[in-house]
Amino acid sequence: MTFLDDFFWRAVIAGIGVALVAGPLGCFVVWRRMSYLGDTMAHSALLGVAVGLFLKVDLMIGVFAVALAVALLLFFFQRQKLLSNDAVLGTLSHASLAMGVLLLSLMAWVRIDLMGYLFGDILAVSLNDLYWIYGGGILILLTLLMLWRPLLAITFDKELAQAEGIPVVGVQLLFMLLVAAVIALSMKIIGILLVTSLLIIPVSAARRFSNSPEQMAIGGALIGISSILLGLWTSLHFDTPSGPSIVIAAVLFFFAAHILPFRQFKY
């Protein structure tokens, strides 16, 4: 048919879609100091893959469902206020990773390329995945656009936002749902273990050049896209796994942004 028949271009287009969503969403992960939450939800993705294989549904659905369940569990424990966040996150992270490996090992009839799932595989992106990424991506971005101001207010000061009438719990839950969705969408490209890197590293690089939240979101998306392109090109030419190649590209941008002597931005 078209260039979409070529696995490389499918991966590129999927990657661009994922990076466009990961920029704005990743800003809030960083601003709200939630990078470890992203990690935990991402580790739960292996359990999601196992559940998806077991129930014979699309793996993205399995990953999304499990990531969401983990986020809700975390939310529950946060409200208990008996344990610190990182203890809960650590527990959930390891629990879901262990359960995922166990479940996969019990399903003897399933043969999967574990490396591919853990670190991403550019050969794995199907046309169907592209529909998911762009359909879901647009939905995520529209929801985020709606949540943008209330989320900023909550990030600035949760107490104040609540006092000024923002439905804090609802907005936070919806945000968790978006993070779970973006993890499900980007898993195939980046891989389970590295999936949060696309949420965190590009926006952290963009921070150096940002005078407003919106600049940081757009900058993050652009740096994310550049990382995808550079990473996938490397992956194609040197036959490296796509996830680590993309992450290394993003890290290069990160160091370039923060170490090179650009003019100092005031914010």
Next chain:
Amino acid sequence: MLTSVETTVDELGFEISSETLIQSQNISLHIGGKELLSGISLNISKAEIVTVIGPNGAGKTTLLRLLLGLIPASSGSIYRKPKLRIGYLPQRAVFNPVLPLSVSRIMNLTGNYSKSQIETSLEETGVLALRDKPVSQLSGGEYQRVMLARALLRNPELLVLDEPVQGVDYMGESELYNLIGDLQKSHGCGVLMVSHNLHVVMASTDRVLCLNQHICCEGQPEDVTQHPEYLRLFGLDSGSALAIYSHQHDHKHHISGELSESTS
């Protein structure tokens, strides 16, 4: 206390006058079997400054959160004037420097105010010059003034201030309390504020509530500082601490903090 104003008693037993902004009746809060607040009955009226003082862990902030409706009380009831506009200044949160926000940007986080409204408000608290500054670079005093300007934008009937001088240096403290007193007069709003600072706060306050899980004593600053419960909580020395600031104002302050002409 407000004998000149007609009061009505509603079915819940609230004695509401047209001056009443918030009233609580016998509210208590238990969390996990622990009693954080018990039997709090109070009344906040228009045009008065009420200060809640008390030791650490007395439940001052918790009381504010109950009155604001941010957390539900375990028992008791709270009356709030219908559609009460509240300007809230929470305890200073740790600001995350990764978030690139300017002063004028945070003024508009939950509302839509025009540029001139925002500038008027910042002018009132004396920080107009800071409007393009990143929030992460504000000093303690500047931050509190910006947040105060932000609270004023809502045209509040009641200002709720939690430790408004937190992170403010000693000189800045009394200036800030004077500013709060001035704003209360110019806006005609009630002020409910929390402080553990005994010295400066008393002078600009109409009524003091001394809190330690329950209301130990309340009244005018001069009376409260003589109250045995107060002396037990804060030590005998604290009675004399009031003298430091118990003086008649013979001058006024401009919003910038400078002296204007003497009024006496």
